[in-house]
Amino acid sequence: MTKARFVLLEPGEVRRGRVRLPPAFAVKAMTEDTEGRFSLLEVTLVRDIPRHTHFEADECLYVLDGELGIDFDDESHVAGKGAFVVLPHGVPHALRAVSQPPPRVLQISSPGGWEHYLEDLIEAGPAVLTDGRLDPVKINPVAARHAIAYDG
Numbered sequence: 001m002t003k004a005r006f007v008l009l010e011p012g013e014v015r016r017g018r019v020r021l022p023p024a025f026a027v028k029a030m031t032e033d034t035e036g037r038f039s040l041l042e043v044t045l046v047r048d049i050p051r052h053t054h055f056e057a058d059e060c061l062y063v064l065d066g067e068l069g070i071d072f073d074d075e076s077h078v079a080g081k082g083a084f085v086v087l088p089h090g091v092p093h094a095l096r097a098v099s100q101p102p103p104r105v106l107q108i109s110s111p112g113g114w115e116h117y118l119e120d121l122i123e124a125g126p127a128v129l130t131d132g133r134l135d136p137v138k139i140n141p142v143a144a145r146h147a148i149a150y151d152g
Contacts, residue, residue, distance in 0.1 A: 007033050019119040031112030039112035044104045048096040050136055056147040057109045059087040061095075066103030069096035092151065117146040 007015070007029065015027040024047075029040040045068065061068065063083045070077045070085060071094040078098055079085055087093050097103055107114065120142050121128060128139040136150035143150060 005033055005035070015115075017115055017119050019122045021115070021118055021122060025115075025118055027115045028106075029112075030115055034112055036111050036113075038108050038110040039114045041107045041115060042104065043107045045095060045097045045102045047134070049094060050134055050150055051092050051094040052136075052143070052148055052150040053092045054087075054089045054109075054148050056089055057111055057113065058089050059093075059114075060108040060110070061085045061087070062106040064104045064106060066097070066101060067099035068103040068105060069098040070094075071096075113146055117143070117148065120145065 009015070009028060014021075015030045015033065017027065017030060021027065024044040026042040027039070028042060029038065031039045042064070051071065061070075061079070061084070063079050063081055065081055067081075068079045068083075070079055070087075072087065073091050073093070077085075121139070124139075124142050128142060129135055130138065134150075136152050139150055140152070
C-alpha cells in the first residue's frame with residue numbers, strides 16, 4: 001500500500017537504519033521508503049571521498065552550503081551553493097571539500113542503497129582506514145557488495 005510509505009520528518013530528524021550513522025550522514029529517505037527507486041541523504045563532506053566508480057547507481061548532488069570540489073573522469077569542477085550535479089554510473093569521480101566549513105549537500109542515489117553501503121562501512125570500522133584516511137584497497141571488499149570500486 002503506497003500510503004503506508006508516507007514519511008514526514010521534522011527539522012533535524014533522520015531515518016534510522018540498522019546502524020547509527022555519524023551526524024555527517026543524515027538519512028532522509030531510505031531505499032525501503034521509495035521501493036528501491038532512490039535514497040536521499042543530507043551529507044556534510046567532512047572527509048574527502050577518493051576516486052571511485054558506481055556501476056549501477058547514478059548519484060545526484062545539490063549543494064546546500066559551501067563549495068564542493070568534484071573530479072569527474074578527467075575534469076575538475078567546483079560547485080557552490082545552489083549548484084546541482086548528476087554523476088552518471090560508470091564514470092569515475094571523487095568529491096572534496098573546498099570550503100570551510102565543509103560543504104553540505106543533498107545526495108540522491110538512484111537506485112537507492114547508498115545508506116546501506118554507509119552502514120556496512122561503519123560496521124567495518126577502522127579496518128577500511130590507513131592513517132585515518134579511507135584506504136581504497138581496504139574499502140573495495142565492502143564497496144564491491146554495492147557495485148562500487150575505488151581506484152587503488
